[in-house]
Structure formats: C-alpha cells, structure tokens
Amino acid sequence: MRWARVQLNGMPTYAVIEGDTVIPVRGSPFDAWERTSNRLPLASAKLLVPVIPPTFYACGMNYAEHVREVAEKVGQQPNLPTQPDIGYRANNALIAHGEAIVIPKEATDQVQYEGELVAVIGRKCSHLTRENALSAVMGWTIGNDVSERTWQKNDRTMWRSKNADTFKPMGPWIETDVNLESLVTRIRLNGRQLIEFRTNHMVFGVVDYLVAMTRYLTLYPGDVVWMGTEGATENMKHGDTIEVEINQIGSLRNSVVREA
Amino acid sequence: MRWARVQLNGMPTYAVIEGDTVIPVRGSPFDAWERTSNRLPLASAKLLVPVIPPTFYACGMNYAEHVREVAEKVGQQPNLPTQPDIGYRANNALIAHGEAIVIPKEATDQVQYEGELVAVIGRKCSHLTRENALSAVMGWTIGNDVSERTWQKNDRTMWRSKNADTFKPMGPWIETDVNLESLVTRIRLNGRQLIEFRTNHMVFGVVDYLVAMTRYLTLYPGDVVWMGTEGATENMKHGDTIEVEINQIGSLRNSVVREA
Numbered sequence: 295m296r297w298a299r300v301q302l303n304g305m306p307t308y309a310v311i312e313g314d315t316v317i318p319v320r321g322s323p324f325d326a327w328e329r330t331s332n333r334l335p336l337a338s339a340k341l342l343v344p345v346i347p348p349t350f351y352a353c354g355m356n357y358a359e360h361v362r363e364v365a366e367k368v369g370q371q372p373n374l375p376t377q378p379d380i381g382y383r384a385n386n387a388l389i390a391h392g393e394a395i396v397i398p399k400e401a402t403d404q405v406q407y408e409g410e411l412v413a414v415i416g417r418k419c420s421h422l423t424r425e426n427a428l429s430a431v432m433g434w435t436i437g438n439d440v441s442e443r444t445w446q447k448n449d450r451t452m453w454r455s456k457n458a459d460t461f462k463p464m465g466p467w468i469e470t471d472v473n474l475e476s477l478v479t480r481i482r483l484n485g486r487q488l489i490e491f492r493t494n495h496m497v498f499g500v501v502d503y504l505v506a507m508t509r510y511l512t513l514y515p516g517d518v519v520w521m522g523t524e525g526a527t528e529n530m531k532h533g534d535t536i537e538v539e540i541n542q543i544g545s546l547r548n549s550v551v552r553e554a
Numbered sequence: 555m556r557w558a559r560v561q562l563n564g565m566p567t568y569a570v571i572e573g574d575t576v577i578p579v580r581g582s583p584f585d586a587w588e589r590t591s592n593r594l595p596l597a598s599a600k601l602l603v604p605v606i607p608p609t610f611y612a613c614g615m616n617y618a619e620h621v622r623e624v625a626e627k628v629g630q631q632p633n634l635p636t637q638p639d640i641g642y643r644a645n646n647a648l649i650a651h652g653e654a655i656v657i658p659k660e661a662t663d664q665v666q667y668e669g670e671l672v673a674v675i676g677r678k679c680s681h682l683t684r685e686n687a688l689s690a691v692m693g694w695t696i697g698n699d700v701s702e703r704t705w706q707k708n709d710r711t712m713w714r715s716k717n718a719d720t721f722k723p724m725g726p727w728i729e730t731d732v733n734l735e736s737l738v739t740r741i742r743l744n745g746r747q748l749i750e751f752r753t754n755h756m757v758f759g760v761v762d763y764l765v766a767m768t769r770y771l772t773l774y775p776g777d778v779v780w781m782g783t784e785g786a787t788e789n790m791k792h793g794d795t796i797e798v799e800i801n802q803i804g805s806l807r808n809s810v811v812r813e814a
Contacts, residue, residue: 511644
C-alpha cells in the first residue's frame, strides 16, 4: 500500500495511491482513516513531504565504502562505527519530490547527494526486540541527505552542512510493502547512473538501530529514521536534476538551483 | 505575559497565567487566540511542556567556564567555539516542570544537570538582522540539558547522552517580557545552590545565533533554541530534586529517579 500527502484545497491531506490515482482520506495512516469519494490523477497531484516527523533521526556512516569516502573528504580517519549511535536532522530542511534543492550562495561547489532508505515509524514504541522491531515500521520512503562537504569538515556541528533549507528531500510517498533484502538503490544525476547498491547491506541494519534506540528512547508515529548511503558522491550544480530510486518504493527526483 | 500549556479535560490547551490563576484560551500564542471564561488555580493545574517544537535547537559550549569543565570530563581539549554552530536535541526527551527525570538503568552515576535559557520562536523567519532578530522571539522559558557524561564522551553522537527519554525538562511556562541583561540563572540540588551565573554572558548571544542560523535556515513558530549553560556540574541521583531558576521567568523543578 502506498501513502502520500497531497495539497488539496490548500490543505495537506493524506491519500492512498493506487496505480495512477490518488485517493484522499479522512484521518491519517497513523490513526483511524477512511477513503473519501474524491479521486485525483497522480500526474496532476501536488505531492508534499509524506510525513513531518516529530523527531527526525539519521544514521550516517552506515555503509562501509561511504565511510571511507567521506573520511577522505572531511580529512578524518575512516572508522567504521562499532555501535549504532543514531544522529539527527532538522525539519526546516525537508522538501518534497519535485521541489528544488537550493544551494546557498555562500556554499562551495562541494554540495553532494546521499541517497537513503527511510523507515517511517507507525506507532509509539520503546524496548523493541529483534523479533518485533520491524512491526513498528509502517512503511518506507526515500531521502536525499544533501551535504556541503566544506561545512561538514569545518563546522562544530552539521547544522548548515546537512540542514540548510531544502537540503533534505524526502518522498515521493511511503510504501508499506517492501522486501528489505531485495531492495536496490540507484542514484542518477541528469539521468546518468552514478551509484547502485544493495540497500539493506548496512553496517547496522534497521533492526539493529531500532532495538538499540528504543532501549533509551520512545519512538512516536511519524518519526523517520534515515538509514545512510553507500559509495562515493559527486557535486551537484545549478541546473542539475538528482534522482534517488529504490525499487519497490519509487523515485525521488529534485532539481538543483544556486541561490542568486 | 506568561504562557503555559495545561492539561484540560484530557486535552493540551494553551493558557495565560496571571498571578495564581490559569486562564485557558482558544487558539495558541503562535496564532489567533482569545481567553475563555474558564479559570483554574495555578496550584492545581497540570503544566505540560510549554511548546512542542517543530525543530529543537541547542547551542552547547556557549559559556567559557563550562567549556573548560566539560572538556576535562569528556577528555578533550577545551576549545571555545569560534562561530555560532547550532546543534539539535530531540522531542522524545522533553518532560514538563514537576515530572521525573528517569536515569536509565545502564547509565553510570555521571548524570548531570545543565540549566539553560530557552528562546521560543514566535514567527516564521529567515535572514534576520542584528536589529530585528529579537523580534522573532515570542518569549523565554527554562531548560535542563540533562547529560550522561560517559556516553557523551564515548558515543559517536549525543543520542543517549543527552536525548534519552526524560533528559530534557522544559518549562514551567513561557515569559514574554524579559530583560536579557538582568537575568541570573541559579541551579539548586535538593535546595542547595550550586551555580549562579549571569544568563546573558554567553560566548555567542541570542542575536548572534539567530542571525547566523537564519542565513541558512528558516525558523518556525514554536521552534526553541536552548542557549547553553555555565560552570561545573555535579551528579544527580535517585531521590534528588533539581531546580533551575531564572529570575523574571520562573523555576523549573524536577525529581530524579533511577530506572529499576
């Protein structure tokens, strides 16, 4: 099942997507809901960020090759994490499928994509076990963890390197039925494929993270956990189009513009 | 003017506090609102976290003496920040005035308070200037940035050292009328005063942070910015009561229990 959030009469509205049709609902996938009699063609629907998370979690450093690549770029030793220490991103930076990534005018040309699987939490939960952890996930979407590498290297935190406005595209929708082991992430810049990786071949998997996190914290409906990216990344520049595709989920596509 | 959020008929409700009286409103301080005819005695009101932020910002390392103290505790060189790089905390950890800080059973005894001034953002804004930055702040509250020092030292991120459930007491309410230069923060453990500092004597002040942040990010109504703490901090243990008082605002008081 495929959940989106769409703009309807000026209001954010949850909707089910079936084929090329958008079916707005009353309620939300995190609570009670029912289909309305309304139908929209998907092609003309304005897709919004599929969920605004109460807390926005991100793994970082969760694929072996990427850890080596980023360490080189930011001038540190490559160290594979030894435990699943979760990090954070910020809601101000979220944009939807189809919206523009805006490179701030003070940024260097080292602004790069990171294509990621995103787990969307469906219920309030703590102390998850390896057996029940995935039952807390209501579905899966796609994120692009856009990063300015010189700020990532030099600032004390990742506030502007990863959380400048528009640096966190997420979408296009949430897919509830996914086989993690058969997922493949493909990243394309202006249609040219740059990276392809087995999405679930992480240093610490979704279950590892959810079990570790919920020993100390409560997850809430709508929380998102971005699972990290693999491989080397390249610069994006004004006029580019960046696309992150994960089979079974969909394709998150955004244009890139530089602030005037 | 003093804004609180209270539990009323099972629902979170914004309210104005006048003396010992709580006056629930329709609406919120971030939008249109009007007083209801209801009146409650403050002593019997259940105060909630005064706002659930869309994004939860925190300065860290923003007072000179504290930078030296923490560096020693976590085994790093003390480096005063050279620019206002904002950080983040997580909503799962928020608790209200009067609620209990729960020390996880795996934590060491190095669980410590950090009393902080909190700026509450009142309107959507970006590209603030030194002249108009404070006009974006609708009011001020108090935060206690509870920290487990061994996790802060050893983990890759501050997820459980600073964001375990209950580690972010905030409240008791939001005070709109404050003279920053005359604020004094006092921290008391079981009634014994431990620290007293001039609240506004920061490495980077509120205006510095808001101007720097909004060059790259948009602030939204209800966002909070925790401004950091001063001085050495001590351990809290089961049975303790920790209190952070800032004159003109109020006093944030929480009990401490260790998870069984």
